Amino acid sequence: MGKQFLLGNIKVPGIHTYDVYRKHGGYNAAEKALKTQTRDQVIEEVKFSGLRGRGGAGFPSGMKWSFLDQKSDKPRYLVCNADESEPGTFKDRFLMEKLPHLLIEGMIISSYALGAKTSYIYIRGEYMYVLRILEKAILEAYAAGFLGKNILGTDFSLDLYVHPGAGAYICGEETALLESLEGKRGLPRLKPPFPAIAGLYACPTVVNNVETIASVPCIVNISADLYNDIGIGKSTGTKLISASGHINKPGVYEIELGLPVEEFIYSDEYCGGIWKGRSLKAVVAGGSSVPILPANLILKTAKGEPRLMTYESLSDGGFVSGSMLGSGGFIVMDETTCIVRNLWTFARFYHHESCGQCSPCREGTGWMEKVLHRIEHGHGHMSDVDLLVDIAKKIEGNTICPLGDAAAWPVASAIRHFREEFEYHVKYPEKVKDPKHFEKEPFVSEKLERAVH
Amino acid sequence: MSEVRFSNDTLTLVSKLIGRYPEGRQKSALLPLLHIAQSEFEGWLSVPTMDYVASLLKIQPIEVYEVASFYSMFNLKPVGRCLLEVCQTGPCWLRGSDDIVIHLEKKLGIKVGETTADGMFTLKTVECLGSCDTAPMLQCGAAYYENLTTESVDALLVKLNADGERSSYMK
Amino acid sequence: MAKVTIDGIEIEVQDGTTILNAARQIGGDSVPPAMCYYSSLKDSGGKCRVCLVKVAQGSAKDPRPMPKLMASCRTPVMDGMVVQSITSPEVLEARKSVVEFLLINHPLDCPICDQAGECDLQNLAYKHGVGQTRYEEEKRTFEKIDIGDKIKLHMTRCILCYRCTFVANQITDNRVHGIIGRGDASEISTYIQKAVDNDFSGNMIDVCPVGALTDKTFRFKSRVWFTNPLDAHRDCKKCSGKVVLWTKGEEVLRVSARTDQYNEVKEFICNECRFDHKIKSDWIIEGPRHIDRHSVIAQNHYEKSDLQKLKKEIDRQIEFEKGKLLSPNNPG
Numbered sequence: 001m002g003k004q005f006l007l008g009n010i011k012v013p014g015i016h017t018y019d020v021y022r023k024h025g026g027y028n029a030a031e032k033a034l035k036t037q038t039r040d041q042v043i044e045e046v047k048f049s050g051l052r053g054r055g056g057a058g059f060p061s062g063m064k065w066s067f068l069d070q071k072s073d074k075p076r077y078l079v080c081n082a083d084e085s086e087p088g089t090f091k092d093r094f095l096m097e098k099l100p101h102l103l104i105e106g107m108i109i110s111s112y113a114l115g116a117k118t119s120y121i122y123i124r125g126e127y128m129y130v131l132r133i134l135e136k137a138i139l140e141a142y143a144a145g146f147l148g149k150n151i152l153g154t155d156f157s158l159d160l161y162v163h164p165g166a167g168a169y170i171c172g173e174e175t176a177l178l179e180s181l182e183g184k185r186g187l188p189r190l191k192p193p194f195p196a197i198a199g200l201y202a203c204p205t206v207v208n209n210v211e212t213i214a215s216v217p218c219i220v221n222i223s224a225d226l227y228n229d230i231g232i233g234k235s236t237g238t239k240l241i242s243a244s245g246h247i248n249k250p251g252v253y254e255i256e257l258g259l260p261v262e263e264f265i266y267s268d269e270y271c272g273g274i275w276k277g278r279s280l281k282a283v284v285a286g287g288s289s290v291p292i293l294p295a296n297l298i299l300k301t302a303k304g305e306p307r308l309m310t311y312e313s314l315s316d317g318g319f320v321s322g323s324m325l326g327s328g329g330f331i332v333m334d335e336t337t338c339i340v341r342n343l344w345t346f347a348r349f350y351h352h353e354s355c356g357q358c359s360p361c362r363e364g365t366g367w368m369e370k371v372l373h374r375i376e377h378g379h380g381h382m383s384d385v386d387l388l389v390d391i392a393k394k395i396e397g398n399t400i401c402p403l404g405d406a407a408a409w410p411v412a413s414a415i416r417h418f419r420e421e422f423e424y425h426v427k428y429p430e431k432v433k434d435p436k437h438f439e440k441e442p443f444v445s446e447k448l449e450r451a452v453h
Numbered sequence: 454m455s456e457v458r459f460s461n462d463t464l465t466l467v468s469k470l471i472g473r474y475p476e477g478r479q480k481s482a483l484l485p486l487l488h489i490a491q492s493e494f495e496g497w498l499s500v501p502t503m504d505y506v507a508s509l510l511k512i513q514p515i516e517v518y519e520v521a522s523f524y525s526m527f528n529l530k531p532v533g534r535c536l537l538e539v540c541q542t543g544p545c546w547l548r549g550s551d552d553i554v555i556h557l558e559k560k561l562g563i564k565v566g567e568t569t570a571d572g573m574f575t576l577k578t579v580e581c582l583g584s585c586d587t588a589p590m591l592q593c594g595a596a597y598y599e600n601l602t603t604e605s606v607d608a609l610l611v612k613l614n615a616d617g618e619r620s621s622y623m624k
Numbered sequence: 625m626a627k628v629t630i631d632g633i634e635i636e637v638q639d640g641t642t643i644l645n646a647a648r649q650i651g652g653d654s655v656p657p658a659m660c661y662y663s664s665l666k667d668s669g670g671k672c673r674v675c676l677v678k679v680a681q682g683s684a685k686d687p688r689p690m691p692k693l694m695a696s697c698r699t700p701v702m703d704g705m706v707v708q709s710i711t712s713p714e715v716l717e718a719r720k721s722v723v724e725f726l727l728i729n730h731p732l733d734c735p736i737c738d739q740a741g742e743c744d745l746q747n748l749a750y751k752h753g754v755g756q757t758r759y760e761e762e763k764r765t766f767e768k769i770d771i772g773d774k775i776k777l778h779m780t781r782c783i784l785c786y787r788c789t790f791v792a793n794q795i796t797d798n799r800v801h802g803i804i805g806r807g808d809a810s811e812i813s814t815y816i817q818k819a820v821d822n823d824f825s826g827n828m829i830d831v832c833p834v835g836a837l838t839d840k841t842f843r844f845k846s847r848v849w850f851t852n853p854l855d856a857h858r859d860c861k862k863c864s865g866k867v868v869l870w871t872k873g874e875e876v877l878r879v880s881a882r883t884d885q886y887n888e889v890k891e892f893i894c895n896e897c898r899f900d901h902k903i904k905s906d907w908i909i910e911g912p913r914h915i916d917r918h919s920v921i922a923q924n925h926y927e928k929s930d931l932q933k934l935k936k937e938i939d940r941q942i943e944f945e946k947g948k949l950l951s952p953n954n955p956g
Contacts, residue, residue, distance in 0.1 A: 075475075084583050085581060085583065086581075087542045087543050087580070087581040087585070088543065088544050088581075089583065089585075090583040090585055090586060092583075093583050093584070118475075124583070125484070125524070126526065126583070126592060126622075127583065128488075128595040128622045129595045132595075159473075161473045163481075163484070163485065164484060164488060165484065166484050166487065166488065166524035166526040166527055167524045167525035167527075167579075168523065168806070169581075180484065181481060182478065182480065182481055183480035183481045183483035183484065183512075183516075183520065184480070184516075185519055185803070186523065190669075190670040190698045201478055242586065244548075244585035244586050245548070245585075246547060250585070250587070251586045284543075329585070331544050331547070331585070333547060341546070342543050342546065342547065345541065345543045345546050346542070346543055348542075349542050349543075349581065352525075353580065354806075354807040354808070355806060355807065356803075356805075356806055356808060356809070356810040357784075358672070358673050359671070359672050359673055359722055359725045359783065359784075360673055360721065360722060360725050362725075362784065362807060362808050362810075363725035363726070363729060364725055365807070365808075366807070366808045367728060367759065370761040387758055394718070394721035397692045398673055398676060398692075398693060398718050399673070400670060400671070400695075435551060500815075500816055513798055513799060513800070514800075515799055515800055515802045516802070518802065518804060518813075518815040518816075519802040519803055522804045522805050522806070523806045525806075
C-alpha cells in the first residue's frame with residue numbers, strides 16, 4: 001500500500017462531518033498556516049512541493065500562484081474548479097462527497113496564501129447532491145470559526161460559496177468557468193489576459209482543480225520536503241486515479257506517482273485485472289481527451305521500459321507511442337471492445353460539448369462525429385479514415401481553447417494505433433451491423449495473423 | 454397562464470444567493486436562480502419564467518434565454534414528471550449503457566427524447582455524468598442510480614411511479 | 625511604440641496595436657483576412673480563426689516563438705515581434721482549413737443570395753478555398769425568419785461571427801437578439817420571435833459578413849453589381865447622415881453605411897436614413913462610390929479616373945503582386 005495523503009482517513013465513519021474530521025487531525029494545517037506561516041511561506045511550500053495541477057494540464061501549482069497580480073488594488077479571487085466533466089474522471093466527486101472538509105481546509109489555506117477574501121467552488125450542476133454536502137460542511141466550518149471574519153483570531157477573513165453549473169463540459173476550461181460564474185454562457189475567453197491578471201470580474205484570479213487544492217493541507221502538514229519525497233522527478237506526491245471500464249474493481253485509487261501501470265491494472269490493491277478473465281486491448285490513461293494506447297504500449301514504452309504512472313513516463317514517446325497522465329481518468333478496454341464505437345461516443349461527446357464559438361471546433365467536431373457514425377454503422381468509405389485524420393489535424397492547435405485539441409487527439413491516436421479496425425468496418429459493413437460486433441468474436445488483426453502463420 | 458412568482462421563502466433565498474456576489478454582479482446568480490425556477494415551475498423554463506428571472510436580476514430577457522439555452526440541464530420545453538437521464542459516453546457504454554437505453558425504450562414504449570403518454574417519464578441520453586466506476590448509471594433529479602441492470606431499472610421505475618413525485622435537481 | 629516585422633516588412637506601431645492592425649498599416653497581401661473581427665466593435669474577433677498568423681519571435685525581450693498560431697486580430701504586438709502571415713505554409717494551410725470549416729454547413733446558395741458580389745465569405749472562399757468539398761453529410765438548416773419588418777434573418781448562412789450582437793450591445797439601446805443554443809446548433813435569434821426594433825438596428829445588416837442578415841427592402845431587387853453606388857449625405861439629427869445610395873437609374877434601391885477597404889463601417893447610420901429616404905432628392909449626391917477593382921461590383925461601374933489615382937492603383941497592384949511572391953507555395 002502506498003502513501004495516502006488525501007484518502008488516508010477515508011474509511012473513518014463520519015469523516016464527512018466537522019467533528020470527526022477535526023478529531024482526526026483535520027484543520028491542523030489551516031491552523032498551522034494561518035498562525036505560524038506568512039502568505040509567501042505557504043506559496044513557497046507549495047512551489048517546493050512540486051505539486052502540479054491535478055485537473056489535467058499538470059501545470060506547476062506554485063508557479064501558477066506566483067503569477068497572481070499582487071500589485072493590483074482590486075480584490076483577488078480563488079475559484080475551485082469542481083466542474084469535473086472529462087469522461088472517465090470522477091475522483092473530484094468522490095473526494096468532495098467523502099471528504100468535504102479536506103477541500104474546505106484547502107480553500108482556506110490557499111485563499112490565505114493568495115490573499116483572497118471571497119472564494120468560490122464552481123461545481124458541475126449534475127453534482128447537485130454533492131453541492132448540498134459541501135454547503136452543509138461549509139456551515140459547520142463557519143460555526144467552528146474556520147470561515148468568516150477573523151479566522152482563529154487572525155486578521156484573515158474568508159467567505160466561501162459553492163456555485164452550481166448547469167451542464168456544460170466547456171466550463172471546466174478555466175476562463176469559460178469564470179464566464180459561467182459571472183452568469184454568462186460558458187465561452188472560453190481569448191488569452192491574454194490570463195486570469196491571474198484579469199479573471200473573475202476582471203480581478204486577479206487563480207482557478208485550481210479540487211484535488212490540487214485538497215493536496216495543499218497535506219503539504220502544509222507534513223512539509224513540502226516530505227511531500228516531494230514521494231514520486232519520481234517532476235511527478236511528486238500522490239494522485240487520485242479514476243479507474244473505469246473493463247476491470248474487476250472500478251473506483252478511485254490514490255497512488256504514489258511512479259507506480260508501474262502494469263501493477264495498477266493487475267494488482268488486487270487497485271484495478272484487480274481485466275474482468276471476465278479477458279485480455280487487455282487498450283487504455284485511455286488520462287481522461288477521454290488523451291491519446292489511446294494499445295496494450296503493448298501502455299504497459300511498456302516504445303523503448304521497452306516499464307510504463308509508470310507519472311506525467312513523464314505516460315508521455316514518453318510523444319503522441320507517436322505515448323499519451324498523457326491528464327486528469328487521471330483511466331479507462332480500460334478488453335479484447336471485445338470496438339475501438340471505432342468507443343471513439344464515436346467520444347466524438348459525439350465533444351460535438352455535444354463544443355461551445356460553438358470558434359469555427360474549427362464548432363464545425364470540425366460535428367463533422368468528425370458524423371463520419372465516425374457512418375463508419376461504425378457500415379456506411380464508411382476507405383477515404384474516410386484519412387479524412388478523419390485530416391480534420392483532426394486541422395482542428396488541433398487552431399482553436400480558442402483546448403477543447404479542440406481534446407476532440408482531435410482521441411481521433412488521431414485511435415487511427416494511429418488501430419487503423420486496421422477502421423478499415424475492417426469499411427471492408428465488411430455486414431459484419432458490423434450488430435452493435436455488439438466484436439463482443440462475440442473479438443477483432444483480430446489480419447496483418448498480425450499473416451505474420452504469425 | 455397564472456402569474457409567475459416565487460414564494461416569499463424562495464424570494465428570501467434568492468436575495469441571499471444574490472448577496473454571495475459583489476455589488477453590481479448580481480447576474481452571477483443567474484444559474485442558481487434558473488435551477489430554482491426550473492424546480493419550482495414544473496421542471497422546465499417557460500418564457501414567462503425566464504422573463505421573471507431576468508426581472509429579479511435586472512437584466513435583459515435575452516441574456517437569460519442565451520444562458521438557459523447553452524446549458525444542457527435546463528429544459529426549454531415541458532418534460533415528464535420524472536426525467537430519466539442515462540449516461541451514454543465511453544466508460545458507460547463499455548459497461549452496457551446501450552442495453553439500459555434499449556430496455557428503457559421498450560419498457561416505457563417511447564424513444565429517447567420522448568415522454569410517455571401519461572406524462573410520467575421523459576427519457577433522455579446525456580454525456581458523461583462523472584460516475585464511470587458505477588456504470589451503467591442514470592440520473593433522475595439530484596439522485597444518481599448506479600450499477601444498473603435491467604432488473605434494477607425495472608425496480609426503479611416501479612418506485613418512481615409509486616412515489617409519483619416530480620424529479621428535481623434541487624431536492 | 626513597438627517595432628514589428630510582418631512577412632519581412634518592418635513597421636513601428638503604437639503599443640497595444642494588434643498584429644492584424646499592424647499588418648493593415650503595412651497593407652498588401654500580408655493583411656490577414658477577417659470574418660469576425662470588426663475594428664469599430666469592441667470585443668469582436670478571435671472566433672472565426674481565418675486571421676491566424678505565426679509568431680516566429682514573441683518579442684525582443686523574449687524571442688521564443690509562440691507555440692500555436694495566433695488570432696492576429698486579438699493578439700497585441702510586442703516590440704521586436706516577428707510575424708509570418710502569407711510567408712508561412714502552416715498559416716496558409718490553417719486559413720484554408722478554416723474556409724473549409726466555414727463552408728461545410730454553408731448552403732452555398734450564392735445564386736439567390738442578396739449578399740452575392742459583396743460577400744466576405746465568397747471572397748474568402750475564392751481566395752483560399754478549394755474547388756470541391758469533402759463534406760458529404762447533411763447540412764445544418766434553419767427556417768428563415770423576419771426580425772422586424774426590415775431585416776431578414778437567414779440563419780442557415782450565418783457563420784456565427786457575433787458581430788450583430790456586438791452592434792446590438794454597443795450601439796442600440798437594448799439588445800433583444802443574441803446567440804441561442806450551443807455548439808453547431810447555436811443560432812442568432814430573438815428566441816421569442818420578437819422584432820429587432822431600434823433606431824440603429826439596421827447596422828446589423830452592414831456588419832454581417834455573409835447573407836445571414838439582409839435588407840428586406842432590397843430583397844431580390846437587383847444584383848449589387850447591376851446597381852450604381854453613389855456617395856451621398858443628408859442632415860440627420862441621429863447620425864452622420866453619410867451613406868451610399870445603391871441606385872438604378874433614378875431609383876434608390878438601397879441605402880447603406882459607407883465601408884472602408886476592409887468592408888468595415890466606420891460611421892454607423894440610423895434606420896431613418898437607411899429605410900425612410902429612398903428618393904434621390906432627399907440626398908446631396910457627392911459622386912460615384914469608389915469600389916475596389918477586385919470586387920465584382922466594379923464591373924458595371926466606371927469612374928472618371930485622374931492620373932494620380934491611376935498611378936496609386938498601379939503601385940498598389942505592384943505591391944500586391946510582391947506580396948504574392950512572398951508566399952512560398954503560391955501556385956500562380
